[in-house]
Amino acid sequence: MTVQRSDKRLIRTSEDIVMVRQLVREWAKTIGMNLVDQTKLITAASELARNTFDYGGGGVMLIEQVIDAMKIGLRLTFEDKGPGIDDVEQAIKDGYTTGGGMGLGLGGARRLANEFYIDTKPGEGTRVTIIRWK
Amino acid sequence: MERIPILKMGKFLLVTIQIDMHDRLALSLQDDLTEMIVKTQAKGVLIDISSLEIVDSFIGRMLNNIASMSKVLDALTVVVGMRPAVAITMVELGLDMKGVKTALDMDRGIELLESMMDQEDSESAQEPESDNDSTKE
Ligand SMILES: Nc1ncnc2c1ncn2[C@@H]1O[C@H](COP(=O)(O)OP(=O)(O)O)[C@@H](O)[C@H]1O
Ligand SMILES: [Mg+2]
Secondary structure, X not given: OEEEEEEXXXXXXXHHHHHHHHHHHHHHHHOOOOHHHHHHHHHHHHHHHHHHHHOOOOEEEEEXXXXXXXXXXXXXXXXXXXXXXXXXXXXXXXXXXXOOOOOOHHHHHHHHOOEEEEEXXXXXXXXXXXXXXX | OOOOOEEEEOOEEEXXXXXXXXXXXXHHHHXXXXXXXXXXXXXXXXXXXXXXXOXXXXXXXXXXXXXXXXXXXXXXXXXXXXXXXXXXXXXXXXXXXXXOEEEOOHHHHHHHHHHHHHHHHHHHHHOOOOOOOOOOO
């Protein structure tokens, strides 16, 4: 996989979640992603950015335009140095929330992306990566 | 502080969400609407989301909350203008908006509100049937 272009944004306020949505839309449009795929990717990004802000105490999003074989897509990585997640399986389950949410962020993001990776350690932080191909 | 305007239109309240809302703004809309329903005794609320490019679980929860809160205050809520791409995405996200009535556009939203209100009127005149099935398994 080759990275053609990348950028980074801090996620520190709820306005930054809006900024993430707008940035992802711009990049998705640039690679000619169709409207439904754009909407799916932006929705997943919104969920993950909110988790970074709400649970991770803020963090960063890395956005990358990637190429693999004949495919082009966007890879988004959300990283924080928050409390981490003890039981990832449980956290991904629909409806599971420790913050009074709907518990759909992680599970939903996994369904809305083509690839989903989560790397977390209690006490150290959380990194969630998604890819959506064009 | 920034606020989403709520307009009074006859017996209805009208909210047009024109911007990509951040979470605090969505929460303040929920509070402002509650207050307005009480103050104006509105019987229906129309929320136009045709400008919204996404509905994530936070906005979905807000719409659910508004619908159930307005019900408690004796008002009905209809969400209008959801974009097809948003509707498709919501299903995959797993967002359940069973409690929220939707219509394609404002005109149909108003029609729906009026027909629901008529139905409520005739039901309360006839004394609604008991739907208590707590004895069933
Ligand atoms: N970045 C994170 N850091 C720590 N915990 C997290 C993070 N993201 C998610 N979680 C945990 O996983 C749970 C489920 O997240 P999610 O599926 O987005 O649902 P919700 O945000 O509605 O709670 C959260 O309630 C939280 O306990
Ligand atoms: Mg979440």
